Amino acid sequence: MNDQHSAGGRERSDGPAVPAHPSVLDSVVVYASGAVCRRRARVALPPGGRLRLTGLPQALDGRSLRARVLDGPPGTAVTEARLEPVAELRTPAELPELRAQLDEAREHECAVRERHRLVLTAIAETTALRAVPPQRRRDEPLRRTPADAWLELAEFVDERLARLHGRAGELTRELELAEHETEVLTDRLERSSTAGPVHPVETSATVLLTLTPPHLATDPGPGPGPSADPDAPISPDASDANSNANATNATELDIELEYGVPAARWVPAYRLSYRQGSDTGQLVLRASVAQRTGEDWTGVRLALSSADLDRRTDLPRLRSLRIGRSQPAPPPSGWREPPAGLTDLFAGYDAAGPRPEPRRPVPLPVAVGAAPAAPLMPLAGGTRAADEAPDFLGYGAPPPQPGGPMPAPPMPAPPGAPAPAPAAAPAPAARRARASRSAAASARGAQAGYAEAMAGAGTGARAGGGGAGGLTADTGGERPFAPPAPDAALLDYPALVLAGPEAPAARRGTLGPPSAGRAGEAPSPAASAARALIALPLPRHAVPPRVSAGSFNHRFDAAAPADIPSDGTWHTVTVGEIPLSVRSEYVTVPSVEEKVYGTLVLDNRTAQAVLAGPVEVTVDDEFLLTAALPTLAPGGTQRLGTGVTEGIEVARRTELHESTAGMLNNSTVLDHRVHVELVNRLGRAATVEVRERVPVASEADIRIEERAAWHAPTVPSPECPPSTRLWRVDLPPGGRAELDGGYQIRIPAGKAIVGGNRRN
Structure with missing residues (x-):
């Protein structure tokens, strides 16, 4: 019954029944937005070359549907894969x-x-x-109401x-x-998960596959051969087993289905385990995955990718540069004549017989957040193409001739007037012949009229004096004809859709904007689920993979099968381990704050990148904190702060000596001295990096001379600008270190530094 009522290609009631087989989800690749699912099914070779696979989610993207035969008889291949929705009736016992x-x-x-x-x-x-007293008669005296009745x-x-x-x-x-x-x-x-049935009547997705007939070549199998012993006995059981195995391989198919689903996303998360004194650490990639695809991912092979599942690949367009008088660039026409014989392309489809009329959807109110309507092509006079003809691009209906009157809209019927009687429906054969002749005439008229209009567009526009739609003198108020100009959406060639045989006869085989997402249409369930998943709040410190990956794409394969329900919430999945070189160092900036901060220096010596995300730091099997891990490219080095270390103390003192120098005392010398003391009260050795800063001269008559054992950073960064100076000190347990540094600023005697001569 499901085969006869499918929404795709409908089958005849007298044809053979198409066998239905279940499919099992095998692997999923989650991209930055969306996922690609692969299902496998082991089915018997259908006698008619057609079979149906069930178990697919309703939210899949039909454009991405692919099917292939992995194992089966030689010559067997999939020639057509058609997505068909089927209505299923659920009993109360099947509902959750x-x-x-x-x-x-x-x-x-x-x-x-x-x-x-x-x-x-x-x-x-x-x-x-x-209490309502009875109506008193005219000659009846007044009655007394007993008080007990009122009280009762x-x-x-x-x-x-x-x-x-x-x-x-x-x-x-x-x-x-x-x-x-x-x-x-x-x-x-x-x-809860959206994979199970929720309503008594639901629509499920199935795939109707058409296979090529296999080449049933006789394969005698491994025989005795010239080198085998002819006198060796042959076991009848072994021969039966070989024949059964060959028959099984010849009649079974291993089919793989591949399709994309939009409502899926992931963000990386990590757990870092480190032991004091060790040179390595274990960084476990634990991705947070959310999906609302309509099917539960149970026991699937999971892979994560930072690439885009659906990305435009438009090439950049370089425009010419001209020196001279400014001239506006001519707008691209974006129009091409339909090919000859386009109407005959669908002659076989029309000759197949009448098709049942599609059900008209019940008009619903526009949903909040629905996609805007596709832009229409403007016509001369301020009207739209959809108001004058049912075709978008003007391919099917010829435009009005120049100077001809615009067709007047039909007058509305007066209130209370009877509705006009519908015309009698012609016979099927006559209707098909008439439709074919009208489509051919319409296509020929469209080609001739539209070509003539495009050829005379420039002359008509210049004659009007004001471009398209301008009024000319003494024309009786009529607007001159101007050809329709293609809209920007019509020039977006990768987004155009080819109209199929179900489209009007004048639009068949032509390109136009997609019909989905127009005004008055509610968004599809897949689009609604994708938008809801995009609006899902990210975990703390989480960064989308497209933001942290930059210009490179990376893929991470999970080491074990994963289970992710279709409930639209974040689920943590352990992907694998990334070995890193980890060492503990300490950083202090005493000029800003006299505190020492612990850091873990991470060196990525692998060929796999580490994307930015939250990381749970565990030191010596004790949870320390949850921090934000920056992106660590292959071969890169990053620091991860672990907070203030109370076991190391730092103190800083500064002095300023001002004097004059020069033969005529024409220079002022500002001698700044810095003294830093460090004390290690930890039970282990520690490497401390002390950061100081020196002023940078912006005038030629100002000189700065340094006198210290510090050094500038090798690669300046926002954290360490070029004016930064570094000390690296190794402190033993209980050790103490004193650092002396400073610099001299020589300025002319008649000048002073803005803000005061003291720089510390």
Whole structure:
């Protein structure tokens, strides 16, 4: 039944049934945005050359669907792979338990709400109880109402209201609990995996494969051969086993399906283990992966890539540079005549017989965040191409002739007038012949009319004096004809889509913007899931791989199978270990802060890059902190800060001596002296890097002379600019070191440094 009601190519009811086989997800490659999944299926060779594979997610990208035969009879190949959605009816037992609990909670909430409403109605009715005296006749004297009756009525009302209010309070609390339970179950269902069935009727994706008939060549198999012993006995069991194996290989196929899914992404995360005194460390890559593809990745071979799954490959366009009078660049026409005989291309499709009319979708309100409509081609006079003809590019419908009147829109029917009667439908054969003749005439008219219009576009525009749409003198207010100018979206050739046989006859075989994402259409479930996954907040210190990878792409293969449910949340997966050279060093900048900071110097001596991301640092089996690891290219070196080290003390003192020098005391000498003391109170040796700074002269008559054993950084960086000076000191356990440095600034005697002569 599913084969006859498929949305793709429909099969005849009298044809053979296509066998359906399940497929198993084998491997997944997650890119910076999106993933490529590969499924495998071991199936028997179908007698009719067609089979169907099930188990695919609904959110797959049909453009990326690929199929091939990995193992099977020689000559067997896949000639067509067609994606077909099939509606499936689920029984209540097949729905997840969470969905059943949510339905029960909603029913319980509705029942409690109804009881609460009935109690409130009873309270209102009881409150409205009043003693109504009987209507007195004209000649009847006034009656006395006994007070006991009033008191009994009041007591009855009070007693009933007390019971009803108590019941209303209980129902209010019960209703609050029921609403809370419904909210909790709804949130759990939204966070649960989207792979299982949720609704009683759902649409699943299947792939209809068409195979080439195999070349059934007779293979006698390994015989005795000339060198074999002819007198050796042949076991009948062995011969039967060989024949069965050959028959199995000749009738079984190993098929692989490959497709892309957009709702998947990953970011790197790490765990660094280091022991004091060791020269190496273990950096474990633990990626955070999130996916909402509609299928659970259970026991799959996982690979992670920093490349883009779908990236434009447009070549840069260089424009000519001219010296002289400024001239606007001519806009590209972007138009080419349709090829001759385009209508005959679909003659066989039309001769196959009438096809059932497609179901028209129910108009829905535009969803928030829907993609904008595809731009239409403007026409002369301020109208759009879609308002005048059903074709986008003008390939099918010929444009109006120059000077001809524009076609008037049909007048609306007056209120209350009967609807016009539809024309009688012609016979199928006559309808096909008429459609073929009209399509051919339309295509010929389009080619001739559009070519003529494009040829006379420049003359008409110059004659108007104001470009397209300008009014000419004494024309009766009519606008001269101007050919349609192609929009920027129509010149985006990689994004254009070829119209198939289901398109109108005038648009068949032509290129146009894709129909998906136009105004009034809701986004597809795959696009909605992809947008929701892009908006998912990143973990702390996480960096997208495309940002940290730069101009290079890297791939990481997981060492073990992974399980990632389709719930749209982050899941941590251990990918593998990256050996690094790690050494512990300490850095202090006493001119800014008299504290010593511990750092781990990471050297990547492997051919694999380490992308930026959060790293959990463990030193001597004790968790230290979670820091941000920068990108570490192959052969690169980076520092990772581990916080303040209290076991190493630093102190800094400065002195300034000002004097004059020169033959006529025409120079002022500012002698700055720096004294730094370090004390190591750790139980191990430590290497400390002391960073100081010296001023940089910006004028020729200012000289700076250094006198210290420090040195400038080998490669300046934002952390260590060229004015930085470094000391590297090795302190033994309990050791002490004193560092003396300084510099002299010589300036003219009549000048002073802005901000004061003291630089420290």
